Amino acid sequence: MSQVTSPVTPRVLRNPVIRGFAPDPSMVRVGDWYYVATSSFEWYPTIPVHRSRDLAHWEYAGHVRGAVPGDSLAGVPDSGGVWAPSLSWDGERFWVVYSVVRSVGTPYFDLDTYVSTASHVAGKWTAPRRVASHGFDPALFHEDGRLWLLNMQSDHRPGGQRFAGIVMTELNRETLSRVGDTHLLLQHERLVEGPKLLRHGGWYHLALAEGGTGFEHGVRVARSRTLTGPYELDSRPLLTSRDDPSVPLQKAGHAELVETPDGGWVLSHLTARPLRTPHGPRCTLGRETAIQTVVWDADGWPRLGHGGWHPAVKVEVGGRGGCREGVGLGGGVPAPEEAHEPYVPEPSEPSEVLAWPWSTLRSYADASWADTTTRPGWIRLRGRHGPESRWAQSLLAQRITEHRAKAQVTVEARPRTFTQAAGLVLWYCAKSYLSLDLTWAEPEGEAQRGQQWRGGGHTVLSLVERDEEGARQAAVVEVDARTPVTLGVTVEGAEARFWFVRDPDRDADGDGVRVPVGPPLDFSRLSDDYGSRLRFTGAMAGIHARDLVDASFTADFSGFRLTCVPD
Incomplete structure (x- = not known):
């Protein structure tokens, strides 16, 4: 049943919305709240989570405590550690999947992929459980009580493709063990990673980070009528700034589509604000979190609300309208009671x-x-x-x-x-x-x-x-x-x-x-x-x-x- 509220005057958000070292954002809506989890790499606390009601104003909401077995990343190289967490909600609890990467700049990432769950983002997370670790940037897809793990696969062999396509494996929801075969969904001549899957308009849409995470970064969408593919790539990017160095927000990519309570759509993505130096552009603030509005075109592909594919600094987002159900997005599901309270560290935190x-x-x-x-x-x-x-x-x-x-x-x-x-x-x-x-x-x-x-x-x-x-x-x-x-x-x-x-x-x-x-x-x-x-x-x-x-x-x-x- 739809719940209708009075319209709210549209707001203008200013990107980035989470500023300074907040990369690889994974966004989910639960009731009236939006939550974003970001990469923490070699830093603690692991997997910071921010929240917002209006997409414009964000606050720290906690972190995934105990994400690393043994609570230590000792020996992990710079820019190793916890990569690209993916946050989801199954109607009862939060899920997060992520990789702990122990080798950087080698053919072997030497990584382990883990899953943890919690009733509230600031509450107690379950001990991490290892799942199939084909490569980094994993994600989970929930549908009809079933659980699927998406990932990029890496081919470390001499002559192999380091980014060798997107794969998907069904997991048992209780044991997290594999169910059946692993499916190859898509391969592409351009580097693709960071898969995020949703269902809309009778299609399964696969949002992909494309081209690497530097100035060549972008987002490309693929879709299929069936979950296991084959997937057809869109003929153009959904989001990128690689074709225009004058765009204020560079490195735009690694995105996730989320439905708003009033039936609109938004896109969370990483971006960067480069300094112009004699040595070329340099991003001292790291990669940050930004949000764009999205519409669906006549052919059923997602497009930026303001047109084109360049990220906008100022974005108008709608009010909190009716609460409509969305597949796997938590639409119509009330947020946990504690999510409305300010974040307070638990007494068991070390210091x-x-x-x-x-x-x-x-x-x-x-x-x-x-x-x-x-x-x-x-x-x-x-x-x-x-x-x-x-x-x-x-x-x-x-x-x-x-x-x-x-x-x-x-x-x-x-x-x-x-x-x-x-x-x-x-x-x-x-x-x-x-x-x-x-x-x-x-x-x-x-x-x-x-x-x-x-x-x-x-x-x-x-x-x-x-x-x-x-x-x-x-x-x-x-x-x-x-x-x-x-x-x-x-x-x-x-x-x-x-x-x-x-x-x-x-x-x-x-x-x-x-x-x-x-x-x-x-x-x-x-x-x-x-x-x-x-x-x-x-x-x-x-x-x-x-x-x-x-x-x-x-x-x-x-x-x-x-x-x-x-x-």
Whole structure:
């Protein structure tokens, strides 16, 4: 039965709707709520989920806790980890399927695909269960009580196609074991991945990510009268910006079609906002989440509501009208009661340090290295491995969401050796970061030979830039470590300028004198598009500490602020 409500004035959303490192969005509607799950890669919390009632305003709604068996991604390479989760709703519970990828840039992705379910996105998710792992970017399709797993398949053999088509396997809903044969749905000379399946107008429609996830990215739709195919490709893309570098939203692709309560259709997709640099376009904010409206043409193919195939920045979306049933989309099904409440971390979460928007690398922060109770109002980090470790970094960071940003924090620490350091970091990966750290240096005029055990020496601020050529010290400034020091960085487009505050008590307004540290540095290297290897995340700002000898050095941080200014 349809439920009719009063019409609501259309709203204009501004893309991206989830800004800064929110790639591979998978969107589902449950009652009046829309939910989007995004990739987390090597970062925790795993699989962030956002929600919205109006498609324009989104809020963090929780994450898929325990997505990785053993709750550790130790050893996973940069841009490995949790790839492309697909979120669905079967009328009773949420399902998520995703791959944990442990090799990047090799013919073997060395991945495992898992399924987990929950009654509420912020609630308890079931322990992940492994399913058929043909390749990454899996999805689930629910129909008439049956469950199907879609995937791309990879052929690692010499001469094989790394992207060798889209396959589908029926799963037993209870055991998740295979039922029958695996079906090859489609192969295409252009790279296709990220399959999402829905039924509309008597057709099964297969939305495919096409052309890779860079500037060549796009969305192509295929359809069939029968579930197992054969599938016919549309003659033109549904969405792409690869043919016009002047389009503000680039890399448009990896999409999912969803029906709205009033019978309209929208498309969630990833996109990026490149900076124009002398080295070409670079996307420091990573890939983000955007939404477009969709209509169906006379031949039954989906088309962008504003025409063409380029993504729009401003999109008009309709009001919340009648609630009509849609196949596998949760239409007409009420949302879980708890979904209307603000997200609150469960008491069993390891540490308040991890409250969103904080993230950490490859494992949860816990009391062993991140502590908020010993010194109220401060975060205490115990130093562990260095910044290029894949195992035990002590780092907490937040997503940078705009091309203009400022981060600052006050740090108190007493480094006694060059193996100890703590400070403010702009982070992309182990080969792309900028950091301003309190550390130790030899006495003035003494050679850099590590004679810290002799005593002497002094505390300095060391500004380091790391790129594919290695790490370089851009500046060293001696500071007084007897009192806390405030560190900061200002990002303007492709440029980052670091600074610290000197003598705050002597300044009339109490803010202190901002002292530049080193020259402007190239922030655009902290992007998806710098370097020779695949990169999939986004720039972050945060705090970190290291102690390479015995992991006993601690540093206290307070007043961390990240301010991002929209264009």
